[in-house]
Amino acid sequence: MEVVNLEEKFERFLDYWNPKIVGEFNGQFVKLVKLKGEFVWHQHEQEDELFLVVNGRLRIKLRDREVLINPGEFLIVPKGIEHCPIADEECHVVLLEPVSTLNTGNVRDDRTVDELHRI
Amino acid sequence: MEVVNLEEKFERFLDYWNPKIVGEFNGQFVKLVKLKGEFVWHQHEQEDELFLVVNGRLRIKLRDREVLINPGEFLIVPKGIEHCPIADEECHVVLLEPVSTLNTGNVRDDRTVDELHRI
Numbered sequence: 307m308e309v310v311n312l313e314e315k316f317e318r319f320l321d322y323w324n325p326k327i328v329g330e331f332n333g334q335f336v337k338l339v340k341l342k343g344e345f346v347w348h349q350h351e352q353e354d355e356l357f358l359v360v361n362g363r364l365r366i367k368l369r370d371r372e373v374l375i376n377p378g379e380f381l382i383v384p385k386g387i388e389h390c391p392i393a394d395e396e397c398h399v400v401l402l403e404p405v406s407t408l409n410t411g412n413v414r415d416d417r418t419v420d421e422l423h424r425i
Numbered sequence: 426m427e428v429v430n431l432e433e434k435f436e437r438f439l440d441y442w443n444p445k446i447v448g449e450f451n452g453q454f455v456k457l458v459k460l461k462g463e464f465v466w467h468q469h470e471q472e473d474e475l476f477l478v479v480n481g482r483l484r485i486k487l488r489d490r491e492v493l494i495n496p497g498e499f500l501i502v503p504k505g506i507e508h509c510p511i512a513d514e515e516c517h518v519v520l521l522e523p524v525s526t527l528n529t530g531n532v533r534d535d536r537t538v539d540e541l542h543r544i
Binding site for chain 2: 307308309310311312313329330331332333334336353354355356360368373374375376378379380381382383384387402403404
């Protein structure tokens with residue numbers, strides 16, 4: 307049981323689209339991820355996904371609209387909803403989702419991360 | 426599905442020790458709470474509890490030590506661990522815990538909140 311400083315943890319890595327585990331509670335991981343550019347359209351069949359933006363701005367394209375998430379704001383994308391995250395500039399995000407969640411959901415491509423690391 | 430601005434939500438209430446629901450994902454509530462003063466010693470038998478401090482500083486007394494959580498920091502208190510939150514000055518906290526969680530855990534006193542409200 308330790309206090310986790312988000313900023314200090316974000317300083318520990320540089321790579322994009324590669325979530326790091328910084329906590330676990332009730333079957334959920336707390337993950338930190340740095341985003342830049344456009345991700346892949348995907349969905350998570352069984353898992354809701356919470357995006358909390360800490361730095362930068364995150365756009366999330368949905369099939370019927372697009373939302374913008376600023377620092378201090380979060381969005382919950384319910385299971386089964388297709389989404390495509392886009393960060394025009396570097397963006398730092400806290401992700402909350404079940405330990406079972408694969409970053410690319412129902413899609414497999416070169417950004418799929420099978421092995422998550424704790425930092 | 427809406428973007429939630431934490432600061433804007435915190436402006437909607439003034440009372441202490443009375444968590445408000447601002448989101449739900451995977452059986453967890455995202456709750457906002459304003460704290461001031463000392464709470465009651467309690468534990469949650471089945472539920473881990475995540476405290477993310479947004480404003481102010483939160484002390485959490487444990488049976489064997491005390492931890493200090495500053496803005497931008499979080500602590501996960503595992504189920505079964507007795508704890509007593511203390512805010513010397515007003516403190517704004519994001520709580521993540523199962524929808525079943527009672528704020529005073531295994532204890533019932535005048536600060537027990539049976540009915541949570543969404544804001």
